[in-house]
Amino acid sequence: MQSLNTRIFIGITVPVLLALLVIGVALSIPRTGIEFVVSDNHLVALVPTSHDAANATGTTGYRAEEVLLFQTGGEHQVDYPADIQFVIEEPDVLETHTEMRTLMHSIGVLTTALEQGTLMMHTESGSYALEANQADITALPLSFWVQICAGLAALIICILVWLPGELSPGKYGFIISGFGYFFALISAGLYSSRELFIDDSLFRTLSLLNTFSTYIFMSGLALLFWNYPRVLLSKRTNTLLALFPLPLISLAAIPVHDHLAITIYLPFSLLLLIPLVGMVCQWRSNADNPKNRAVLRWILFMLVAITIPAILKLYAPIPQSVLLVSVVFIYAGIMIGITRHQMFDIERWSYRLWGWFLGGLSILVVDLLLASAVGLSQEASLVVAMGIVGWLYFPVRQWAWKRFFERKGNYLEEWLTLSVPELLGQRMDSSQPQQSELRLKNALSAVFRPLKLEFNADTPKEGIFGRGSEMVIHGPAGESIKLLHPAEGRHQFKSNDLNIGRMILALDALITDSLSARADGAREERQRIRQDLHDDMGAKLLRLLHRSQPDDKPLVREAINDLRILLHNTRGQGEGLRQTLIRWREEAASRCEDHDVNLNWQQSHSHARLSAGAIMHTGRALREAISNAIRNMSRPDISVCVEQQEGYLILTVSNPFQQSSDTSENKGEGIRNIHQRMEQIQGQATFRTRRDQSNAIWTVQLDIPIEVMPHEAL
Structure with a gap:
């Protein structure tokens, strides 16, 4: 096992060498200084106006000219009609391998002629002799730098996971997916950021590298989700899962079938299904662990928000470079979800986030259905789609949110409703410490529903610990009250819960003080009545006893005895059974x-x-x-x-x-x-x-x- 210093050296050296290698390959791709774009289904060249197209670099003025054809010189002169597919960003969007090989061959022939100085471009306004310029680092487009920076960012995140401690199967999956994403991104960045020209062998190699790296990326995610937070697969199964992309790439490299839907998209969909199934299994196996479920909820959103719409081609109008760069947020999201998920109240707002995501997705789906099935124009289909979603989806979403996810009523009213009946219960025995403790237990249990609640004599620091699994507050007598796993283990404590716990204790103290004040007032009133009865009624009964006839004296004595018993009972205090029985006898x-x-x-x-x-x-x-x-x-x-x-x-x-x-x-x-x-x-x-x-x-x-x-x- 390498030392930490060795790992740090490797972690710094590998990204630097890979970045230099990629930049070197990018500089080897020939450039003319002319930008080729698609406009109204025609190939258009943005020709610099201040210099000849073959020598222009760094100019600011351009004129748009529709390209009619390219012509190669030499012994075998060939004309190539201008095809908008020449500037295609991703060749595997074509339907067959034959179309893709033909495209790459045509671009390769044009590139060879360009490098030999025999390539002519014919436009509506004239012809241009195209020559390859000496490329420098300033000529590389912004889209290339964005993609290489995003790939390096994902690679560095994976290296940071690799540096410390032992590697688990889940960490291996995360690292493998990072390397797959890096190579997929830089390979696509090289051929998607070209002007038009690229060597056909290099184009084919980069395309295969992109496909294979995508398989590696999905295989790594499958390893991650099947083994994090809990390891669900055996070591042998994990090894097979890591090697699964090797036979799949042969489908695209040979290829065994001409249609890309069979050799590329079907294997990719199968690989995507494996991590999603792993996520479901992890969710079920972590039903008793709210911390792990919070991580899974966050990772699932980051994964689905990027990959599912891409597979459904809902991001088709978006440049490929932007779509691929967005995947780096998966890695940032996974890292945040694993390390700092508690900073997000995921249980509270993730449903809103899903609602927002599904709302945008529904607009895209309805727009595509209207444009393809009904045949509406793009502008009309978008307007109708927004109207349908606005009138149907959003009202249903608001109803579902209020019905299933939003707290009923005010949150203050909710916990008061739960805690006050428990605090007011057994109020007749509020003076007894054990009854006060029971009241607090019942109130805290009713509000937070913890799996465990205990009172301790020690007084640790108040707060939320164990990443939200434990909360400690100080009781009325200075003792600590520890609550573990709220909502019967389905949620975690948040900072607001600590304030609520303190308010419950303050409310209990207020109720106790009120009951004590009421009891004190009742005792004072009984004492006043006792004094009045003793001083007034007692004196009059004694006078009546002295003046009564002998036959009436027993009745007066009985009245005096009743008064004595009444005064004794109004003290509001109990007494031992022996003394009571003596008096009754x-x-x-x-x-x-x-x-x-x-x-x-x-x-x-x-x-x-x-x-x-x-x-x-x-x-x-x-x-x-x-x-x-x-x-x-x-x-x-x-x-x-x-x-x-x-x-x-x-x-x-x-x-x-x-x-x-x-x-x-x-x-x-x-x-x-x-x-x-x-x-x-x-x-x-x-x-x-x-x-x-x-x-x-x-x-x-x-x-x-x-x-x-x-x-x-x-």
């Missing part, structure tokens, strides 16, 4: 004592905690159940059983009841209130009757959700 015992009822209270539970809402609603439901038991009992016995099962506190109130009393499950305002209170705390109330010996037992069971906690947390 004291209240139940006091009420049963006032009515001469025996209370059998049994409890077994572990350490747990009840929320403030659960304490309030369960306490009042228990009070209603005991009140119902006192009203309907058949004997003065009430049992209360407290136990804990799988995250629920089970409260069961039982009492013997009178068969005639109205205590069915679906009757009574008190029973409906118990149901509603249990629903408020996601609990459940169950009412049933059973037989115990000779008595009917009425049972109320309350299932209350609780939070089990370790003992030290209480």
Whole structure:
């Protein structure tokens, strides 16, 4: 393997030597100083006006004269009628090899006579003796320099790919296609930039080199697309693909068939199909890699925009030199697509680019159909084609863009619609850190749909990494939030996504602050009400207790106890289950004592905690159940059983009841209130009757959700 310095030396030397060789060949092609063009299907010579045509160089004045024929002198004088095909840029546009050989032979005979000084040109205004001038570098036309510069640019790009690191099959394909493009371009540049004259053997050699180089170019693209970004072919198959142009060139060199459509265009179409199929296979195999798909999308557009219209001959009015030079943009596009594709929001605007390209293509196709099938003139067919495309294609394009590709509504409105419901969800538990983290996860997942989202304690730099596959933002507590592969791996993160992520965090902070402010205001209001009730109502109840008759004192004490419980519940704080059960038992015992009822209270539970809402609603439901038991009992016995099962506190109130009393499950305002209170705390109330010996037992069971906690947390 060569060292890097050796590769750099080769990379500089080879393009320089090739450029000098091409310039030397171009200077060997004879020139007369007369430019030959086609006008109104006639061959026209632009003859300098200030000097004789044979000696004129660098003049600025020209007169156009229609050429009638060329005449070779010497022993065998031959007349060659002026044929517009003498100045044809590309000989393989002819239909047969016979026509191409005849053309090259005729031009070769004229060139030999020119170099011998025996060539005459006859025009309508007179005859001219043509002589070959000593060519210099300033006589080479601009089209030649444009093509050689474009070929060298593609060659240098391929050399830059070859210089560093190991070579993969995809890189080999890219380099091979670059060399094929270079030789195809400079060979075409040599014979297409001639005045008219060129040696027939050189013409034939350059034409074969152009065809073979085109095959090499397509073979290299096939290697590239079948092996980049992922290698899809074996080493043996890649070798066969690289050697495939060798048997194809024999079809044109021998040739095996006279029609160029069989020997040149058909093999070229087959070679074009191979890289396109490879592109499709790469697209399918990279369904899980949005970075590779972005590269493929960009390369596909650069390839199709140049090659497909050329094959369909939609660029026929464009000079061949301009068309061939445009291919260099494929190499620049591939290089940009591979190295800096992230700078383009390809997923967003590539569809617009395709729409623009297809719009121009549709105008060309409709124009050709109208001109060939209907027989309209060029001007009329172009006008009608633009009208048809403007009235049909562009409205359909706009509808398809809005229907399938354009974001519905405003983008700000879209992500707000996705994130706000998730941020507002579980707002009752917004004070808990784990709930806040869950809200953010749900909101970010709804907007970006990443394959993975994780919170980390470390705080790396915010930004987009991995060429768009990873985004890191800082959470509200300084932690890092890492999102990987947005849109379930189908897209990449863009710079705008980082701003959206920050806005989601800011919105979450705003919602959290709003909920906290609301909770603080509610606590302050409850505190004010508690103080007013304690100071005013409590004082009046105490005065009423001292002035009441002995029979009325239990009722006043019960009211004072209710007030005490109400003030405790309005604190908005939960408490341990043990303290709550003690208070409930004291209240139940006091009420049963006032009515001469025996209370059998049994409890077994572990350490747990009840929320403030659960304490309030369960306490009042228990009070209603005991009140119902006192009203309907058949004997003065009430049992209360407290136990804990799988995250629920089970409260069961039982009492013997009178068969005639109205205590069915679906009757009574008190029973409906118990149901509603249990629903408020996601609990459940169950009412049933059973037989115990000779008595009917009425049972109320309350299932209350609780939070089990370790003992030290209480």
